[in-house]
Amino acid sequence: MKPRATWARASVLLTVSSLILGGGAIVPSIAQQPPRTSPSPTPSATSTEALEQAIHTQINQYRRDQGLPPLTLDPRISEQARSHSQAMAAGRVAFGHDGFNQRGSAIRRTIAWNSIAENVATNQGYSDPDRRAVTGWINSSGHRQNIQGQYNLTGIGVARNSRGQYYFTQIFVRSRQN
Numbered sequence: 001m002k003p004r005a006t007w008a009r010a011s012v013l014l015t016v017s018s019l020i021l022g023g024g025a026i027v028p029s030i031a032q033q034p035p036r037t038s039p040s041p042t043p044s045a046t047s048t049e050a051l052e053q054a055i056h057t058q059i060n061q062y063r064r065d066q067g068l069p070p071l072t073l074d075p076r077i078s079e080q081a082r083s084h085s086q087a088m089a090a091g092r093v094a095f096g097h098d099g100f101n102q103r104g105s106a107i108r109r110t111i112a113w114n115s116i117a118e119n120v121a122t123n124q125g126y127s128d129p130d131r132r133a134v135t136g137w138i139n140s141s142g143h144r145q146n147i148q149g150q151y152n153l154t155g156i157g158v159a160r161n162s163r164g165q166y167y168f169t170q171i172f173v174r175s176r177q178n
Contacts, residue, residue, distance in 0.1 A: 048159060055134055055168065059147060062134070068148060071152065074153045075155070081118075086167075087099075088120070089160060090159075115173075116173050116174070117149060120168060124164055129168075137170075147172075157169045
């Protein structure tokens with residue numbers, strides 16, 4: 001996949017990798033190179049939680065616009081997504097999908113699932129980082145495939161490092177009862 005996207009304030013680096021887990025999930029990632037700005041202070045947990053909720057709302061609106069059912073936000077899945085975003089923000093893991101199999105296994109301990117997929121993104125220097133991440137995902141065929149997939153649950157995690165760079169993880173799950 002070689003999606004083409006241009007943004008006035010940032011160049012886009014798109015990395016797409018595939019992992020097979022459950023139903024053969026595609027696990028794309030997107031990174032926006034930061035514009036030259038000075039770092040902002042690290043936000044409180046409340047503001048990253050607000051970004052998580054905003055992403056959930058935007059993704060469900062997009063799904064509704066496509067005639068798809070909304071995804072239920074599950075705190076057990078969000079815990080895994082948030083942990084991955086925090087690890088990327090802290091530099092404990094590289095930006096991407098390292099540990100995806102382990103996240104899937106951890107989720108499987110509490111939710112029986114048939115398929116699972118993950119989108120990740122990073123950006124910096126925007127007043128609307130959540131919208132930038134969602135727009136990037138929607139404009140990328142691999143990410144969009146996950147968003148439009150036959151999933152019923154999701155978890156979202158957002159973290160921000162001391163340099164003001166945001167890291168986003170959204171995990172999509174199709175539970176066995178559906």
